[in-house]
Amino acid sequence: MPVYKNENAKGDNKWWYQFYTGEIKNGSRERITKRGFRTKKEAEKAMVEAQAALQKGEYIEPSKKMFQDYLNEWIKTKRNLGEQTLELYESYLRTHIIPILGQIPILKLTAHDIEMFLNSLHDKGLSASTVKRIFSVVNASLNSAELKGIVAKNVANRVEKPQASSRRQLVVWEPEFVSDFLEKTRYASRYWIAVYLAVMTGMRQGEILGLRWSDIDFENRNLTIQQTVNRHREIKDGAKTKKSVRSVALSPETIEVLKEHRKLIVQERVELGPEYQNNDLVVCTQFGGPTTQRAIQKVWPSFLKKTGAPKITFHDLRHTHASLLIKQGVHIKVISERLGHSSITITMDKYGHLMPNMQAEAADGLDSLLKTKAGQK
Structure with a gap:
């Protein structure tokens, strides 16, 4: 392979390549040379790519490449x-x-x-x-x-790297308001189920839109996230990351709500017959097709207006889910697993400020424990 290494007194030990193009230029065989590679492997790989581009007629001299x-x-x-x-x-x-x-x-x-x-x-x-x-x-x-x-x-x-402004403060709803909100909006739209799942599972919007009935284990009360729907209404296997392909436990009430919603889907499927697009989706159009993220965003403001709710985004429901778990004292590792974060560090970074009372409660708990032990002596 025409790959070489500089070895000189200046300590320049970089690798370089050179090969002939097969063309004659000014009476000499034309050559392509490229220098400055740190390893032989890098030089060989770059040369192969350059030769392939040359064969396809796509090679551009480095000095001319935009x-x-x-x-x-x-x-x-x-x-x-x-x-x-x-x-x-x-x-x-x-x-x-x-x-x-x-x-x-x-x-x-x-x-x-x-x-x-x-x-x-x-x-x-x-x-x-x-x-x-x-x-x-x-x-x-x-x-x-x-x-x-x-x-x-x-x-x-x-260049001095640009600095991001301070992170937007998370807006979350209190448990009492969440309950009232869900009750008042329950029959306002077929897409209410997406809102409910966001609150009760912490799933991302694309994960909710990609959820299938076959992904739900009604007996063991859990669901598995295995696909998503993107903004182009395309159903994609997998999730945002490998960690995002996960199981999420469901509450008894969530199971009942899903069963009720399934009755609507079955009814629509029967009425349309062969014209129904059976994608097995929990959140879908009346014809069974994937729901656009825009459709959810369109009904969301009407829900806020109907209930006089503080303005938050649909994605903020995921944060609300996390805050509800924190208020229950759920371990941060469990919260991280439900949300599909790649590490607990990410979860703490996002929601650590929602736990200001946890250390105080831990300290108070020590007092209670030691007093109990003292009384037993």
């Missing part, structure tokens, strides 16, 4: 990301990054270009947290470019 061309190649390698994360990255590329930075050759991209780009995002009125996430995408792409030897250095590392 940042947008590189970004479009880079995002195709990120298939290990969750679906929603990948959609978000692609949206940032399409809407913000490529329109501003895309036409700059990647080798000519500077820290100043990145700084001006960040300024333009702030000028658009984007939140600090959104700007930080967009910058993270640019930074990750350039880290990968440096690792592959496409650029010598990631210029984004020379």
Whole structure:
């Protein structure tokens, strides 16, 4: 393999490759050379990719490659990301990054270009947290470019990283209000069941819309999250992360509510007959098809208006579920498992502030324990 290593007095031990294109240029066989790889394996991999691109007629000389061309190649390698994360990255590329930075050759991209780009995002009125996430995408792409030897250095590392503003304070409902809210809205829409499940299980919206009757064990009172419905009404296997594919215990009342809702679904299926789209979904249209997230968001404001409820988002019901468990003294590990968090750290980071009284209760409990022991002597 035409892969070489620099070994000189300057201590330059980087690897590089060189191969012939098969073309004659200015009377000599044309060669493609690329330097700056940290390992032999990286150089070999980059050379194979360059040769494949050359055969397909897609090879672009590094000096002429635009940042947008590189970004479009880079995002195709990120298939290990969750679906929603990948959609978000692609949206940032399409809407913000490529329109501003895309036409700059990647080798000519500077820290100043990145700084001006960040300024333009702030000028658009984007939140600090959104700007930080967009910058993270640019930074990750350039880290990968440096690792592959496409650029010598990631210029984004020379830019002061944007700081996110303080996290939005979680808004949750008290138990008494939740009960009243669910009772007043129960027959307001066929999609009430989605609201109920959000409160009683803490499931994400996509998980609720993807829930099937076959995923529910009525006898043992639990459900298993195995698929989701995305914003395009597509049913997807799996969940947000491996940890999100999980079982969630159900209360006796939740089982009864689901049984009642199933009667409606069975009735619609019988009435429509062969025209019914039997996807086995718990939350579905009257024709059996997947429900759009937009449909849920459309009825949600009417529920708030009907009950005079404090304004929160549908996703905040997931936080309300967590707060209800915390008020019951449920162990944080159990809460983390129900929510499908990848670690307890995430759960504590989100909901730790809802537990201010737990240490006081623990301290008081020590007094009670020691007094009891003293009285037994």
